[in-house]
Amino acid sequence: MPLFVSKRLKSYIPCDFQFVINNLCLLMKKVLLDLSVLKHINCGLGQVAYNYGVYFSNHTFDDLEITLLLPKKYFGAFGSNVKYLESKEIYTIFPCLIPQFDVWHSIHQLSRFSPSRKATKNILTIHDLNFLYEKEADKIEKYRKKIAKKIDRADIITVISNFVKNDVCKNFEIKKSIEVIYNGVEFLTSDGEQKPKSVNDSTPFIFSIGQMFPKKNFHVLLDAMKLLPQFNLYLVGKKTTEYGQMIENRIKGENIKNVFLLGEIEHIEKIWMYNHCEAFVFPSLFEGFGLPIIEAMFFRKPVISSDKTSLREIGADQVEFLDNFSPDEIAQKILLAIEKAKKFPETLDMKFRYASSFSYQKHFEEYLKLYRTI
Numbered sequence: 001m002p003l004f005v006s007k008r009l010k011s012y013i014p015c016d017f018q019f020v021i022n023n024l025c026l027l028m029k030k031v032l033l034d035l036s037v038l039k040h041i042n043c044g045l046g047q048v049a050y051n052y053g054v055y056f057s058n059h060t061f062d063d064l065e066i067t068l069l070l071p072k073k074y075f076g077a078f079g080s081n082v083k084y085l086e087s088k089e090i091y092t093i094f095p096c097l098i099p100q101f102d103v104w105h106s107i108h109q110l111s112r113f114s115p116s117r118k119a120t121k122n123i124l125t126i127h128d129l130n131f132l133y134e135k136e137a138d139k140i141e142k143y144r145k146k147i148a149k150k151i152d153r154a155d156i157i158t159v160i161s162n163f164v165k166n167d168v169c170k171n172f173e174i175k176k177s178i179e180v181i182y183n184g185v186e187f188l189t190s191d192g193e194q195k196p197k198s199v200n201d202s203t204p205f206i207f208s209i210g211q212m213f214p215k216k217n218f219h220v221l222l223d224a225m226k227l228l229p230q231f232n233l234y235l236v237g238k239k240t241t242e243y244g245q246m247i248e249n250r251i252k253g254e255n256i257k258n259v260f261l262l263g264e265i266e267h268i269e270k271i272w273m274y275n276h277c278e279a280f281v282f283p284s285l286f287e288g289f290g291l292p293i294i295e296a297m298f299f300r301k302p303v304i305s306s307d308k309t310s311l312r313e314i315g316a317d318q319v320e321f322l323d324n325f326s327p328d329e330i331a332q333k334i335l336l337a338i339e340k341a342k343k344f345p346e347t348l349d350m351k352f353r354y355a356s357s358f359s360y361q362k363h364f365e366e367y368l369k370l371y372r373t374i
Contacts, residue, residue, distance in 0.1 A: 028065045031371050032101040034111050035070040036087035042238075042264055043211065044291060045108050045127070051186055052107060053078040055364055064371060067101065069113060087113060103371050106154075109147055121374045123367075124154035125181075128288030128309075129167050134215055148172060156374060158367075160289045163310035179370075182314075183289045184363030185355065188298040193272040196265050203258075205232040206334060207277035209270065209292050210284065212237040212244030217283040217306065217325070219243075222250055224330035225259050231334075233259045233281075234273065274299045279338050282306065283325060290314045297355035300348035302337035304330070318354045 033056070035049040049070070056066050057078035067083040068074075075084045091098050095116035104115040109126045131143040151157060151168075157178040159165045165180055195201060206228075210216040218235055225233045239248060239261045251259050265273070274280070280296035282305040290311045293303050297318060305311050307321040315321065320337040323329055341348055 028061075028063055029102045029371065030065050030067065030100070031103040031105065032067045032069055032085070032115075034087075034104070034106050034113050035068050035074075036111055036113055037108060038070045038074055039087075047186075048183070049107060051184065051360060053082075055360055056082050061368075064368070103374055105367070105371070106150065109150060114150065114153060121155045122153055123156045123158060123370055123374065124150055125158045125160070126164060126168055126288075127160050128164055128286065129171060130215065130286045130288070132167075132171060133286055134213075144171075156370060158370075161310040161313055163313055164288045179366075181363060181366045182358055183291060184360030185291065185294045185298070185358040186360065187356070188271060188274065188295060190271060190275045190299075192268050193275055194266070194268040195272045195276075196262055196269045198260070198262060199234060199273070200232065201276060203232050204230070204278045205234055205276075206279050206281055207234055207236075207273045207296075208281050208283075209236040209273070210282075212239055212241040212247070214243050215284065215286045216243075217285050219247055219250065220283050220325040220327075221281065221330065222247070222254070222256055222259060223327035224334070225256060227327055227331040228334065229258060231258065231278065234262055234277075235260070236262045236265055236270065236273065239263045274301065277301060279304060279334055279341075281330070281334060282311070283322065283330070284308065284311065287311055287314075293319060294355045294358055297351035300352050302341040302348070303351070304333045304337050316354070318351050 033052055035052055037045045038049045040046040041050060053068060053074070056068070060081050065083065067085050068078060069085045069087050072086045085099070092112045095114060098116065100117055101115070101120050103121050103123065105123045105125070106114065107125050109124060115122055132140060135143060151172055151174070154176065157168070157174070157176060158181045159168060159178060160181070160183050162180055165178055168174065168178065208218065208221070221233060235247070238244060244261065248261055250256070251261070274296055279302045280293065282290070282293050282303065284290070284306055285308050287310050293305050293311065293315050296303050303315065303319045305315055305319045305321055312321060320333050322333055
């Protein structure tokens with residue numbers, strides 16, 4: 001905590017000792033980053049947490065002491081520039097056992113961990129309110145109460161898009177600061193890429209990625225691909241979900257020969273898919289941000305996307321948006337996007353420059369400012 005010295009007392013302090021006093025005023029703030037979601041490393045939030053760890057492993061600060069709250073298996077994974085605190089189950093029951101910190105950043109809204117001490121300043125990042133549109137009525141109320149409690153505890157709320165900000169303000173009574181800080185996007189290159197074994201690269205292909213849940217809306221692509229026999233479509237995501245099984249059953253039952261579910265793949269394989277696809281398609285219904293459309297732009301790929309929730313905001317004028325989800329509309333927009341890319345290749349460089357504006361450096365500069373001033 002800052003050390004305050006009265007003006008009258010300072011007048012009696014020798015100059016060399018005054019130097020010590022001034023430096024004591026710069027005591028390091030203890031900042032905790034809740035990265036407990038690393039236990040789900042392959043999901044979107046898990047990747048966000050991982051990138052937080054990577055950033056702070058490569059940076060040191062004279063005024064901030066960074067501690068990462070995470071599963072024990074990640075101890076040491078982010079070097080010696082940070083401290084580590086295990087995300088023990090007992091801390092969810094007795095949060096008072098957690099050491100004291102000056103600042104606590106909850107990097108997403110559904111963490112089971114939270115600060116108990118009133119002196120600890122809390123930054124809460126809200127990624128989406130998708131539960132309002134996906135859950136049954138009884139579960140909606142349960143999640144609403146949970147998030148309302150976190151909002152009440154927070155000193156500052158950050159959100160990842162203006163869409164999420166409007167959604168939060170519409171559904172909760174907000175009486176405190178709420179700031180938009182866009183997600184940082186990892187600067188992706190083809191270094192170390194690796195082709196998934198089950199991909200046939202002799203046929204040009206369309207690519208999409210996401211959790212295999214109804215909100216991702218992948219099923220609308222199946223009939224569209226019947227109109228595009230010259231392309232394959234590869235869907236990446238955990239295919240053992242009920243929704244994934246439904247899609248797989250349709251592919252088999254309708255004998256759709258150019259659509260393939262790859263399941264979950266490694267990061268270096270995902271990079272290969274982005275780098276070698278003809279186009280990226282993203283028909284999602286609910287997104288707080290829409291990270292994959294930006295990732296595809298890093299590889300200068302045409303992007304065809306739904307315009308639902310945050311996607312028009314994030315995609316801006318760099319995306320071919322779907323007017324509806326009919327097979328004809330999807331097939332035509334895919335062909336149009338690919339044709340535009342071939343005819344005007346300079347537009348792909350524009351996509352790359354646009355994607356680069358969502359840098360992690362910019363993202364963390366904004367959060368570091370909050371850590372220091374809250």
